[in-house]
Amino acid sequence: MTDTRKENCPIHGDYSARVNAETGRWTRCWGCVEAEIQAQEAQDRQREKAAEAGQVLAQLLDSSGMEGRMLRASFESYEARTPAQAAVLTACKAFAESVDLDGGRNLWLIGPPGTGKTHLGSAIVSHLIRERGIPAAIYSAREIVRLLRATWGRNRDEDAETESEVIDRLGEIGLLVLDEVGVGFDKEAERTQILDVIDRRYKLGRPTVVLSNLHAKDVKPVLGPRAFDRLRDGAEMHICAWESHRKENR
Ligand SMILES: Nc1ncnc2c1ncn2[C@@H]1O[C@H](COP(=O)(O)OP(=O)(O)OP(=O)(O)O)[C@@H](O)[C@H]1O
Ligand SMILES: [Mg+2]
Ligand SMILES: [Zn+2]
Known part of the structure; x- marks a missing residue:
């Protein structure tokens, strides 16, 4: 029984997937995983920025009299x-x-x-x-x-x-x-x-x-x-x- 197999990602092309012995799950396309991580990080940064802007606004209103x-x-x-x-x-x-x-x-x-x-x-x-x-x-x-x-x-x-x-x-x-x-x-x-x-x-x-x-x-x-x-x-x-x-x- 082999623990790798050829897969094809429609976006990133051919890659070789490996199986995780414990979970039995196959690894996904690394390009896709990386893109998801980056998208998540961008979303986090945006949330952080919005929260900061909200804090700035609250602070400005708080000291507005x-x-x-x-x-x-x-x-x-x-x-x-x-x-x-x-x-x-x-x-x-x-x-x-x-x-x-x-x-x-x-x-x-x-x-x-x-x-x-x-x-x-x-x-x-x-x-x-x-x-x-x-x-x-x-x-x-x-x-x-x-x-x-x-x-x-x-x-x-x-x-x-x-x-x-x-x-x-x-x-x-x-x-x-x-x-x-x-x-x-x-x-x-x-x-x-x-x-x-x-x-x-x-x-x-x-x-x-x-x-x-x-x-x-x-x-x-x-x-x-x-x-x-x-x-x-x-x-x-x-x-x-x-x-x-x-x-x-x-
Ligand atoms: N043209 C208007 N349209 C809507 N709301 C108004 C208008 N003019 C006054 N108001 C409202 O009427 C109330 C009294 O107005 P305001 O306190 O701004 O008057 P003021 O000119 O500052 O009076 P004072 O000289 O007694 O301080 C407030 O609740 C204000 O929001
Ligand atoms: Mg007044
Ligand atoms: Zn991919």
């Missing part, structure tokens, strides 16, 4: 019922799609409560993260003060960011949306810290979005003149002057 309904806010879910709303939506979309990380472009949305400023700001952050893979975040002025204050205490969590880490992160992140500018920076120390953030962004040309209920001129004393001037430089301004969306939903 967005939570709850903000994470669901998108350009698609923004209803433009008037030409003015459509124009602001178009401008925000265009900004999110085209803004460079060193072009010094800023965008302001000014308007009364409920007009969708936070919605559009969140949509811009989401677009940068999800469609462009760019780190972006939205924080209200109050939250920034809280982030910075949290770095002062003695019982500070060891893993928590230090003050200069917060300033570096906000100063260097691809896109920053400053929400609810009008309240928050009450003390001179807080204005100095926000100036550090804005000045870093200004020097790098990083884009910043400002959302406020106040008229632009009234934002000046809130942020301090130096931060204000840097944010007004190269800024496009949009006024959201329509009914509150919140009222309609009541």
